[in-house]
Amino acid sequence: MSDITLNASAKVAEAAPRSAPISQIGFVGWMRANLFSGWLSTAVTLLLAYMIVRWAIGFVDWAFINAVWSVPNNQTQACRDLRGTGACWAVINEKHRFILFGTYPYEEHWRPALCIALFVGLYIVSAMRRFWRKELALIWVGVLTLIGVLMWGGVLGMPYVPQERWGGLVITLILATFGLALAFPLAILVALGRRSKLPAIKALCVLYVELIRGVPLISLLFMASVMFPLFLPEGMNIDKLLRAQLAIILFAGAYLAEVVRGGLQSLSKGQYEAADALGLSYWQKTGFIILPQALRLVIPPLVNTFIGFFKDTSLVLIIGIFDLLTAGKTAIIEPAWQGFGIEVYLTVGAIYFIFCFAMSKYSQGLEAELNRHGRR
Amino acid sequence: MSETLDHIASAARTDAPPAIMLDKVNKWFGALHVLRDVSLNVALGERVVVCGPSGSGKSTMIRCINRLETHQEGKILVNGIELSDDLKALDDIRREVGMVFQSFNLFPHLTILENCTLAPIWVRRMPKKEAEELAMEYLTRVRIPEQAKKYPGQLSGGQQQRVAIARALCMKPKIMLFDEPTSALDPEMIKEVLDTMVGLAETGMTMICVTHEMGFARQVADRVVFMDRGEIVEIGEPNHLFENPQTERLKTFLSQILRGH
Ligand SMILES: Nc1ncnc2c1ncn2[C@@H]1O[C@H](COP(=O)(O)OP(=O)(O)O)[C@@H](O)[C@H]1O
Numbered sequence A: 001m002s003d004i005t006l007n008a009s010a011k012v013a014e015a016a017p018r019s020a021p022i023s024q025i026g027f028v029g030w031m032r033a034n035l036f037s038g039w040l041s042t043a044v045t046l047l048l049a050y051m052i053v054r055w056a057i058g059f060v061d062w063a064f065i066n067a068v069w070s071v072p073n074n075q076t077q078a079c080r081d082l083r084g085t086g087a088c089w090a091v092i093n094e095k096h097r098f099i100l101f102g103t104y105p106y107e108e109h110w111r112p113a114l115c116i117a118l119f120v121g122l123y124i125v126s127a128m129r130r131f132w133r134k135e136l137a138l139i140w141v142g143v144l145t146l147i148g149v150l151m152w153g154g155v156l157g158m159p160y161v162p163q164e165r166w167g168g169l170v171i172t173l174i175l176a177t178f179g180l181a182l183a184f185p186l187a188i189l190v191a192l193g194r195r196s197k198l199p200a201i202k203a204l205c206v207l208y209v210e211l212i213r214g215v216p217l218i219s220l221l222f223m224a225s226v227m228f229p230l231f232l233p234e235g236m237n238i239d240k241l242l243r244a245q246l247a248i249i250l251f252a253g254a255y256l257a258e259v260v261r262g263g264l265q266s267l268s269k270g271q272y273e274a275a276d277a278l279g280l281s282y283w284q285k286t287g288f289i290i291l292p293q294a295l296r297l298v299i300p301p302l303v304n305t306f307i308g309f310f311k312d313t314s315l316v317l318i319i320g321i322f323d324l325l326t327a328g329k330t331a332i333i334e335p336a337w338q339g340f341g342i343e344v345y346l347t348v349g350a351i352y353f354i355f356c357f358a359m360s361k362y363s364q365g366l367e368a369e370l371n372r373h374g375r376r
Numbered sequence B: 001m002s003e004t005l006d007h008i009a010s011a012a013r014t015d016a017p018p019a020i021m022l023d024k025v026n027k028w029f030g031a032l033h034v035l036r037d038v039s040l041n042v043a044l045g046e047r048v049v050v051c052g053p054s055g056s057g058k059s060t061m062i063r064c065i066n067r068l069e070t071h072q073e074g075k076i077l078v079n080g081i082e083l084s085d086d087l088k089a090l091d092d093i094r095r096e097v098g099m100v101f102q103s104f105n106l107f108p109h110l111t112i113l114e115n116c117t118l119a120p121i122w123v124r125r126m127p128k129k130e131a132e133e134l135a136m137e138y139l140t141r142v143r144i145p146e147q148a149k150k151y152p153g154q155l156s157g158g159q160q161q162r163v164a165i166a167r168a169l170c171m172k173p174k175i176m177l178f179d180e181p182t183s184a185l186d187p188e189m190i191k192e193v194l195d196t197m198v199g200l201a202e203t204g205m206t207m208i209c210v211t212h213e214m215g216f217a218r219q220v221a222d223r224v225v226f227m228d229r230g231e232i233v234e235i236g237e238p239n240h241l242f243e244n245p246q247t248e249r250l251k252t253f254l255s256q257i258l259r260g261h
């Protein structure tokens, strides 16, 4: 009996997979392989570690320990005394409303604030797969309309606020969201059009993409702000923000179209043929078979382009629109606050970073989720 | 040879109108003449196997039948409807003609069940529930109902090809086209697909099947078509054709096939 037990356990021990030695896996193994693989590598690691720690301590001192968080009525002397050793977050404290809302009337700030909250809510709802239904498009139309009403006012007892007074983060979100929400469908149509069998449609799409890609966004914005009004009939005037928005949509559309086209091209011919052979119409084939596959293949470059355009909206400053970055820049023009650029730009940078990083993280998750079943 | 042809024509159900009629079909890819005066009638319920060396135009011929390729000369009639630029006619034809590809071409982002129900729902306008029941019926017939909720990437090649057959059948086609359905499969999976096709042949489906599986041809084919360099060189009953090849080209081809196996 004991013999049998011994035999059995011996067999099991032989077959059971052993884990690799502790020194080669996990954190310790990783450190050994990447940071301390030889005396030179060890020396560089230690030197860099020392520099990083020193810099981090310096930053914490500056940003937190020695920082000034608020000053009474623009008396910035306390801040100026600390120049170089401590941050003056008082400038953010004082100017945050300007950075977020620009020159929007002070008593009405709740309106752009609500708009920012609506935008963020819209992003979160759209990000959740369980809301990916037809109704989502209606929600977008509804929320974007609501945002327009809130910003302009003139109804429901809200005073009218002309577009010239809008500014700050809310402008950046408006330009980016409306821009991408309209550029994306446009891009899909153009990408499909470029592969069309109808020569006229194909030529039109090629022309559009090549023309737009051939000029910098800045010149397109200039054209939209300066040249475009020349072609309008006398007395008709489209507001400046709308013109900049159009320029951004056209520009983003061309770039996104090329990304989408890349996805269309990487699908095998067999997918098109199988759909054709089943008798699906062009739009059924495109909507059910081609686009779902093509778009999930190009999620990384698509999000890359999205992130790029989110930041490129800051170029509207050259035609005098007060976006987030311009608002930050303008906030420190006032003599009392001159010289606190680092604090303001760090803050503005952090706001951009939060939005872009969220997009990036989300796209990684989405990509993993959608490609879980693998491609054949 | 014409004697053989006549013999077969009478063996097939001559009273029925031809399901497929190719009349002096010609096709070029650029300067390459891939189909040369190809004429072939396939009766309703008839099973035709097409064989021939690689590059002889077999795929091109059957792809012309559902207009995945367009022919440039001659006439093709399917169920009495002539293939032309008329899109309405094309829709009618594609609804009646199912196709199975060498590389399966399942839709990888859809489940097996969705692969099977998509076309019935959107092309045949079938209610979703009914389409799912129908799909399960055909998936049972190809003996993989338990995989319905999986994705194509999770199935073996043989299983994928059986799904592809079920997907085509869900459209209730009158004619099925197969383009080398077993050529991309590992040897141990060929049989399961061929068995499915034999089962389908027994239901009386009109089939045109490009394959080099001689056993299959002998078992189910009413006629075998031998193509070479874009021409139909010989047509005949499988046993007759394989045992008494009339042309040098077919003899060479058969000896190569036999050596290959
Ligand atoms: N889309 C195409 N464009 C150009 N030539 C093609 C195309 N498809 C097939 N051919 C050529 O046509 C000939 C016949 O091809 P095919 O019908 O696929 O032959 P088979 O299926 O008998 O092997 C081959 O020479 C092939 O190279």
Ligand SMILES: [Mg+2]
Binding pocket: B058, B059, B060, B179, B180
């Ligand atoms: Mg072929």
